[in-house]
Amino acid sequence: MSKTQKIVFMALLAAIELTIWVIEGQIPAPIPVPGVKLGLASVVTLTAMVLLGRREAGCVLLVRILLSALFAGSFSAILFSLAGGVLSWAVMAALIGRFEEKLLWVVSVFGAIGHNAGQLLAAMAVTRSAALVWYGPALLASAIVTGAFTGLGAMYLVRALGRYRTKRSDSK
Amino acid sequence: MKRKTVFWAVLFALLAALGAGAYLLRGGGTRAAIYVDGALYDTVDLDAVAVPYERVVETEWGSNTLWVSHGAIQVTDADCPNHDCVRQGAITDGLVPIVCLPHRLVIQIVE
Numbered sequence: 001m002s003k004t005q006k007i008v009f010m011a012l013l014a015a016i017e018l019t020i021w022v023i024e025g026q027i028p029a030p031i032p033v034p035g036v037k038l039g040l041a042s043v044v045t046l047t048a049m050v051l052l053g054r055r056e057a058g059c060v061l062l063v064r065i066l067l068s069a070l071f072a073g074s075f076s077a078i079l080f081s082l083a084g085g086v087l088s089w090a091v092m093a094a095l096i097g098r099f100e101e102k103l104l105w106v107v108s109v110f111g112a113i114g115h116n117a118g119q120l121l122a123a124m125a126v127t128r129s130a131a132l133v134w135y136g137p138a139l140l141a142s143a144i145v146t147g148a149f150t151g152l153g154a155m156y157l158v159r160a161l162g163r164y165r166t167k168r169s170d171s172k
Numbered sequence: 173m174k175r176k177t178v179f180w181a182v183l184f185a186l187l188a189a190l191g192a193g194a195y196l197l198r199g200g201g202t203r204a205a206i207y208v209d210g211a212l213y214d215t216v217d218l219d220a221v222a223v224p225y226e227r228v229v230e231t232e233w234g235s236n237t238l239w240v241s242h243g244a245i246q247v248t249d250a251d252c253p254n255h256d257c258v259r260q261g262a263i264t265d266g267l268v269p270i271v272c273l274p275h276r277l278v279i280q281i282v283e
Binding site for chain 1: 195207280
């Protein structure tokens with residue numbers, strides 16, 4: 001893949017991720033606990049990380065977060081997106097080389113836990129309320145379930161997009 | 173390979189069950205504490221409410237309209253962009269606080 005092709009591919013991934021994020025936001029949450037959502041957009045981030053690399057996935061994610069703030073129409077949302085996104089990216093970037101690709105869903109679960117932890121910490125910082133820590137167990141449970149699903153989604157997407165891979169597989 | 177998959181699946185299933193269990197088993201009382209920007213703003217004894225009434229909490233961050241009834245409290249209107257707190261509906265126990273992030277408002281039922 002040439003440099004230009006790679007940039008175009010990354011831009012496409014960012015656009016796809018943004019679209020998924022906007023559409024998912026229109027679906028009412030099935031569980032009445034704020035912060036619980038499937039997080040389908042992370043499928044794209046994780047796929048980008050496997051196919052292109054950590055840095056490229058970070059770029060795709062940052063572009064998606066910045067643009068999603070425009071679509072959400074509120075600036076405070078960007079703080080929560082960033083807190084969750086950056087922590088999730090860091091956790092997945094640290095773990096992705098340590099798991100074989102058949103265990104990609106495990107990386108995704110840890111990433112989802114990181115995402116929810118980041119958002120919870122941001123919410124606690126904004127409201128300055130330690131009581132929010134009681135959301136923790138619920139957010140952990142939801143992160144495990146949603147992370148496993150989005151991880152499986154990413155595994156199928158990686159398989160389908162295998163020919164766009166530019167990165168050597170770094171799993172053992 | 174197979175053993176690792178099973179290991180992680182079992183570990184995560186246990187953790188998820190533990191988290192969900194801890195969350196659901198946490199009980200509460202029937203006094204509502206209203207926090208604004210982390211500081212206690214007011215408490216309302218929900219057991220003592222015989223006739224439901226409307227109450228407006230107006231702060232420098234925005235305004236929320238509460239509906240206070242016997243054993244339950246909810247936000248019925250807010251001038252925030254997302255209305256998450258309104259959609260959450262009434263709470264009757266200490267399981268889930270109502271949080272209005274844009275207005276830094278937290279309503280929790282405490283013992």
